Amino acid sequence: GENVEQHPSTLSVQEGDSAVIKCTYSDSASNYFPWYKQELGKRPQLIIDIRSNVGEKKDQRIAVTLNKTAKHFSLHITETQPEDSAVYFCARPGDGSYGKLTFGQGTILTVHP
Amino acid sequence: NAGVTQTPKFRVLKTGQSMTLLCAQDMNHEYMYWYRQDPGMGLRLIHYSVGEGTTAKGEVPDGYNVSRLKKQNFLLGLESAAPSQTSVYFCASSTGRRNIQYFGAGTRLSVL
Numbered sequence: 001g002e003n004v005e006q007h008p009s010t011l012s013v014q015e016g017d018s019a020v021i022k023c024t025y026s027d028s029a030s031n032y033f034p035w036y037k038q039e040l041g042k043r044p045q046l047i048i049d050i051r052s053n054v055g056e057k058k059d060q061r062i063a064v065t066l067n068k069t070a071k072h073f074s075l076h077i078t079e080t081q082p083e084d085s086a087v088y089f090c091a092r093p094g095d096g097s098y099g100k101l102t103f104g105q106g107t108i109l110t111v112h113p
Numbered sequence: 114n115a116g117v118t119q120t121p122k123f124r125v126l127k128t129g130q131s132m133t134l135l136c137a138q139d140m141n142h143e144y145m146y147w148y149r150q151d152p153g154m155g156l157r158l159i160h161y162s163v164g165e166g167t168t169a170k171g172e173v174p175d176g177y178n179v180s181r182l183k184k185q186n187f188l189l190g191l192e193s194a195a196p197s198q199t200s201v202y203f204c205a206s207s208t209g210r211r212n213i214q215y216f217g218a219g220t221r222l223s224v225l
Binding site: 006009032042043044045046049089091093094097098099100101103104105106 | 211
């Protein structure tokens with residue numbers, strides 16, 4: 001199957017700074033790229049997603065950008081706050097789809113007050 | 114509307130014991146999934162189901178079995194637990210028309 005590589009594995013920032021997490025994929029057919037946030041001890045929850053017909057999508061302090069040519073997509077968090085501290089997962093549609101997702105390895109984001 | 118509910122929340126097993134994890138969803142979703150989450154390895158798909166009475170293998174199916182006798186329930190079974198199955202298990206469901214998945218709260222399993 002086709003994996004998705006996520007970097008960095010850990011990211012530490014000061015409150016108010018920006019954070020960027022990047023994922024790369026190799027399957028040209030992938031057309032949907034979600035990001036999930038998992039707070040400590042909680043379930044993963046979708047925070048933003050993008051489809052391949054657009055290059056950028058924003059929702060308040062978070063945004064996702066997609067570069068189809070280079071096959072990578074990124075999560076951008078601006079004006080970070082301590083409550084942004086969590087594990088973030090990128091994903092792409094799994095082989096054969098059926099709603100399946102293949103997840104990246106996750107990024108532990110820590111926002112220091 | 115409870116969403117996706119998993120039971121139990123925690124369990125400790127001895128090597129060789131068996132158990133069943135239950136996932137229930139009240140959103141009338143066709144598709145359901147079982148993942149395991151291990152540090153540094155993200156969420157890996159164990160088995161999935163695209164409808165009542167159907168199941169299929171995911172990325173890491175060995176040592177697990179599943180059943181989907183009712184649309185709202187998806188059971189994950191461990192017939193003979195091994196320490197390598199110590200993990201956090203998440204169930205998820207989806208309509209399938211979009212790839213958005215809704216997760217349960219997880220089951221933390223330790224096999225000694």
